[in-house]
Each structure stands twice: as C-alpha cells, then as structure tokens.
Amino acid sequence: MPTPSDNDQAIRLAAFNALQALVERHGEVLSWDRIAEGFQLHGEQHLFANRTRGIFWPRQMQETALSIKTTVPRGSRVARYDDDNVASDGAFLYKFQGTDIEGRDNRRLMRAQQMDAPLIYFYGIEPGFYRPLWPVYISDVDLPSHSFHVMVSEPEMVKRPFVADAKLLPLERRYTTVQAKKRLHQAAFRQHVLRAYEYRCAVCAFPRTELLDGAHILPDRDERGHAEVSNGLALCRLHHGAFDTNLMGFRPDGVIELAPSLLATRDGPTLEHALKGFVGKTLQTPRSRDLRPNQDYLEERYERFRKVG
Numbered sequence: 001m002p003t004p005s006d007n008d009q010a011i012r013l014a015a016f017n018a019l020q021a022l023v024e025r026h027g028e029v030l031s032w033d034r035i036a037e038g039f040q041l042h043g044e045q046h047l048f049a050n051r052t053r054g055i056f057w058p059r060q061m062q063e064t065a066l067s068i069k070t071t072v073p074r075g076s077r078v079a080r081y082d083d084d085n086v087a088s089d090g091a092f093l094y095k096f097q098g099t100d101i102e103g104r105d106n107r108r109l110m111r112a113q114q115m116d117a118p119l120i121y122f123y124g125i126e127p128g129f130y131r132p133l134w135p136v137y138i139s140d141v142d143l144p145s146h147s148f149h150v151m152v153s154e155p156e157m158v159k160r161p162f163v164a165d166a167k168l169l170p171l172e173r174r175y176t177t178v179q180a181k182k183r184l185h186q187a188a189f190r191q192h193v194l195r196a197y198e199y200r201c202a203v204c205a206f207p208r209t210e211l212l213d214g215a216h217i218l219p220d221r222d223e224r225g226h227a228e229v230s231n232g233l234a235l236c237r238l239h240h241g242a243f244d245t246n247l248m249g250f251r252p253d254g255v256i257e258l259a260p261s262l263l264a265t266r267d268g269p270t271l272e273h274a275l276k277g278f279v280g281k282t283l284q285t286p287r288s289r290d291l292r293p294n295q296d297y298l299e300e301r302y303e304r305f306r307k308v309g
C-alpha cells in the first residue's frame with residue numbers, strides 16, 4: 001500500500017488539530033463561518049473545505065483530498081441522514097462528484113482509499129451547520145450507486161496506525177462509525193429542537209445555548225431513527241434534569257407541574273424560584289404547529305409522570 005507523503009500528512013494533522021480546537025471552543029456542531037476561517041501551518045493559511053464543492057483539498061496537497069462535505073437540500077429543515085444507513089457494512093455513503101469515477105475530484109478520493117489516508121467529513125446537520133467527523137476513511141467504492149463508503153475511526157488511530165492489529169482495524173472502524181451515527185443523530189436532534197424553540201428553555205426561557213438541551217418527550221421513540229422536533233423540547237439543564245427524573249411534568253395542554261414530593265418541601269431559591277416558581281405556567285412552544293410537541297407523546301409522558309409521582 002502506498003503511504004501518504006509527509007507534505008500531505010503534515011497538512012492533514014494540522015487540520016485535525018485545528019478542528020479539535022474549534023470543536024472544543026464552539027461545540028460539536030460548527031457554523032460554516034467558523035469552518036471558513038481555515039487553519040494555519042508554517043505561517044500559511046489553509047482552508048478546511050470549500051463552500052460549493054463537496055470534495056476538497058488545499059492547493060498545497062498533492063495526492064489526496066483533505067475533506068468531504070455533504071449539503072442539506074435548500075429549505076429542508078431536517079438533514080437526510082436516513083439515506084446514509086443504506087450501506088450493508090454500516091458505512092456512510094458519499095456520492096461521487098458527477099458520475100465519472102475518473103473525474104478529478106473522485107480520483108482524489110480513490111487515491112485516499114489506496115493510501116488509507118484519513119479525511120475530514122463535514123456532515124451537514126442543517127443549512128450552514130456541520131458536524132465534522134475525523135478521521136474518516138474511504139473503505140470501499142460502489143460503482144453502481146456512484147458512491148464511496150466512508151468509515152469513521154478514533155482520532156488516536158491517526159497517530160499510531162501501525163499499533164492496531166490489521167484484522168481489528170475494520171472492526172474498530174465499524175464500531176466507531178455506528179457510534180458516530182448515533183452522536184450525529186443526537187446532534188441533529190438538538191440542533192433542530194433548539195432552533196424551533198429559538199434557543200430558549202421552554203420552561204424558563206433561559207437563552208444560553210451552552211446550557212440548553214434537546215430533551216426527548218418519549219425517549220424510546222427516538223430508536224425509530226427520525227429526529228422529530230415534535231418529540232422534543234428545548235430545556236435548560238436544570239429543567240431537563242427535573243423532567244427526565246419526573247420531578248417536573250408537563251400536562252398535555254402544556255401546563256407545568258411539580259412532583260408532590262418537591263411541592264411539599266421548602267428550600268432555597270433553586271427550589272422556590274427556579275422550580276416551584278413555574279408551577280401553573282405554560283410551556284413556551286414554537287409558533288409553527290408542526291414543530292410543537294405531539295399531543296399523544298405529551299399525554300403518554302404525562303401519564304408516566306403521574307404514576308411515578
């Protein structure tokens with residue numbers, strides 16, 4: 001197997017490090033503006049990706065690509081990750097640029113497969129927002145469907161790729177890809193729910209995104225694979241925790257209740273104001289009807305709250 005050149009490898013590692021720093025600072029989902037800032041190597045500015053092209057490499061890279069990027073159809077509210085679950089080996093399917101495998105962009109990915117070169121996958125969560133996955137590898141090429149199979153691996157595997165038993169490598173990648181899909185799903189759900197609720201807690205209207213979650217009304221429904229906003233509520237950490245543990249409940253008409261055990265106690269400002277203070281008030285939900293909580297889900301969940309209480 002040919003090995004990637006030092007030049008390309010240096011650019012790649014600098015990109016991975018810069019991306020790690022971006023994610024640590026801004027979270028797992030990055031806006032295009034952040035990605036477009038690019039990264040530095042030896043005082044030179046490089047780009048991670050290109051706004052319009054899917055397959056990208058900086059002009060300084062000679063052999064393979066640096067990144068691939070999916071786009072979300074214009075005007076679509078939901079990323080089409082379901083389409084990606086088709087590959088029988090669990091891989092993401094990434095469409096060729098055009099239909100010709102010999103095209104300039106596709107050849108760069110073919111080369112990446114031959115060299116087992118790690119890439120970045122900027123996965124579209126919604127227009128203008130991406131969840132970067134790295135390192136990813138082209139594990140297979142499917143000519144009939146014009147797509148590459150893309151597998152995710154652990155970042156530390158890039159630094160010591162020869163430590164791993166060659167037989168274990170496909171297993172590691174398959175496992176990591178499954179995990180990555182789960183996290184993508186969660187990230188997409190959170191992103192859609194927070195946006196629908198205009199980045200505020202449905203109970204207290206607290207507005208800091210860092211402390212907001214996309215809470216599930218019915219946890220088990222999520223298994224079916226759709227990130228339905230109507231099964232979600234944007235909640236701050238405190239109210240999410242209270243909801244998940246059935247200390248706080250929401251009537252199907254949106255009125256907020258507390259568990260009798262909490263109502264019976266007296267304590268400091270967190271209990272008196274941040275929890276009891278909202279009893280009898282109504283959840284603030286999106287204006288658009290199809291983004292509001294599903295009545296059946298609320299009813300089912302409220303029954304659980306009442307039983308536990």
Ligand SMILES: [Zn+2]
Binds near residue numbers: 205
């Ligand atoms: Zn809150």
